[in-house]
Amino acid sequence: MRHTPRTVEWITLSLLLMTYALWALGTTWAFDLSPVLGVALTGVAIAQFSSLQHEMLHGHPFHSRMANEALAFPALNLSVPYGRFRDTHLAHHHDPVLTDPYDDPESNYFDPAVWARLSRPARWLLEVNNTLAGRVLLGPLIGNLLWLRTEAGLALRGDRAVIRDWLLHLAGLVPVIWWIWVAPMSGWAYLMAAYIGHALLKIRTFLEHRAHEAARARTVIVEDRGPLALLFLNNNLHVVHHMHPNVPWYALPALYHAHRDHYQRRNDGYVYRSYAEVFRRYLVTAKDPVPHPLWPFRR
Numbered sequence: 001m002r003h004t005p006r007t008v009e010w011i012t013l014s015l016l017l018m019t020y021a022l023w024a025l026g027t028t029w030a031f032d033l034s035p036v037l038g039v040a041l042t043g044v045a046i047a048q049f050s051s052l053q054h055e056m057l058h059g060h061p062f063h064s065r066m067a068n069e070a071l072a073f074p075a076l077n078l079s080v081p082y083g084r085f086r087d088t089h090l091a092h093h094h095d096p097v098l099t100d101p102y103d104d105p106e107s108n109y110f111d112p113a114v115w116a117r118l119s120r121p122a123r124w125l126l127e128v129n130n131t132l133a134g135r136v137l138l139g140p141l142i143g144n145l146l147w148l149r150t151e152a153g154l155a156l157r158g159d160r161a162v163i164r165d166w167l168l169h170l171a172g173l174v175p176v177i178w179w180i181w182v183a184p185m186s187g188w189a190y191l192m193a194a195y196i197g198h199a200l201l202k203i204r205t206f207l208e209h210r211a212h213e214a215a216r217a218r219t220v221i222v223e224d225r226g227p228l229a230l231l232f233l234n235n236n237l238h239v240v241h242h243m244h245p246n247v248p249w250y251a252l253p254a255l256y257h258a259h260r261d262h263y264q265r266r267n268d269g270y271v272y273r274s275y276a277e278v279f280r281r282y283l284v285t286a287k288d289p290v291p292h293p294l295w296p297f298r299r
Contacts, residue, residue: 009061011250012052016061016071019048023076026193027185039189043196044231049076050201051233051249057086060248075172078194079144082172083165084151093245098218099209101292109211109292116291123290130286132279135206140198204232207278207287210270211294217268224274225253236275239267 023045031038055061056068072082088105097103101111108130115123128134129142154162180190212218222236229236233249237256240263241247247255256263264271272278281287 007063009248012055012061012248015048016052019045019052023049024179027180027183027190031183031185031189035185035189038185039193039196042185042190042193043200046076046194046197047200047231050080050197051231051235053082053085054089054235055233055249057082057089058245073168073172074175075169076176076194077197078173078176078191079148079198081165081169083168084162087161087165093242095215095218095242098215099211099292101295104209106205107209107292108205108290109288109295110290112291112295126290127286130288130290131284132203132206132282133284135202136199139202140195143202144198200231203228203275203278204235207272207282208235208238210288211292212268212270213294214268216266217270219267219270221256221263221267221271222273222275222278223271226275228275237263239263239270 022041026038026041026043026045028038030041053072056072059065059068061071062068069082075081092098092104092106094103099107099109101107101109101114110118110126118126125138125142129138151162151166155166180187185193208220209218210220219239219242220236221239224236234252235241235249237252240252240256243263243266244252244255
C-alpha cells in the first residue's frame with residue numbers, strides 16, 4: 001500500500017507533546033500528590049514514548065530523519081539507545097528471518113542446542129518468562145540483562161555504530177538525570193517507573209510473533225481498540241504494520257478493517273479478539289516453548 005505522507009503528521013506530534021507533558025506531570029505534581037500515582041503515570045508516559053520512538057524510526061511525524069531523531073533524543077526509558085532500537089528493529093522487519101534465534105534481533109526463542117546447555121534454574125526462569133505474568137513481572141529485568149550483555153559484547157569488539165549510539169544515549173540521559181535531580185521524584189522511584197514502562201511494552205511483544213513455517217503467518221493480529229491499543233499505537237494489528245511499515249499508527253485500524261479477511265488469511269488466522277483474551281489464556285500459561293520448535297528443521 002502507498003501512503004501519501006503529510007508534511008507534518010500533527011496527530012503524532014501532538015501525542016508526543018502530550019506524552020512529554022504526562023511525563024513531566026508524573027515526575028512532579030502527581031508524585032507530590034501520591035508517589036504511587038506519580039510512578040504509575042510516569043511509567044505509562046515512558047511506554048507511550050517508546051511506542052512513539054517506534055513511529056519515529058519508521059519516518060514519522062516528519063519527513064526528516066534528523067528531525068525525528070531529535071524528538072527521540074531524551075533517554076526516558078534509560079536502557080535502550082534510540083539508534084540501537086532503530087537498527088535492530090529495522091533488521092527485525094526482514095520477515096523471512098522472523099523468530100530466528102540469531103538473525104531476528106527481537107526473537108524470544110532460543111536455539112535448542114543453547115537451551116540444552118543452560119542450567120535448570122536458568123531454564124525455569126525463562127519458562128516462567130514465557131507466561132504473560134512472568135513476561136510482565138520478570139521480563140524487563142531478563143530482557144534488559146540479555147540486551148545489555150549483547151550490546152556490551154558488540155562494544156568490546158569495537159563495533160563503532162554501537163559505541164556511537166551508546167554515547168548518544170548517554171548524552172540523552174543528561175537532561176533526564178537533571179530533571180529527576182530537581183524534580184520531587186527520587187531516582188529509585190524513576191527506576192520503578194522505567195520498569196513499569198518496559199513491563200507494559202512486554203504485553204505487546206509477548207505474542208507478536210510465533211514459530212511457523214510460512215513467514216507471512218508469523219505475525220499476530222490482536223483486534224483490541226482499548227487503552228492498550230493507544231498505548232501501543234495500534235501495533236496490536238501487527239501484521240498490518242509489517243506489511244505496511246511506512247503507514248502511520250492512526251491509519252492502521254481503517255486499513256485493517258477495510259481488508260480484514262485478507263490480513264487474517266495472510267497470517268493464517270493468528271488472531272486474538274482483545275488483550276483480555278490474551279490475559280485470560282496466557283497469564284500463567286506459556287504460549288510457546290522457549291527453544292524454537294522448528295529450529296532443528298531450519299538449520
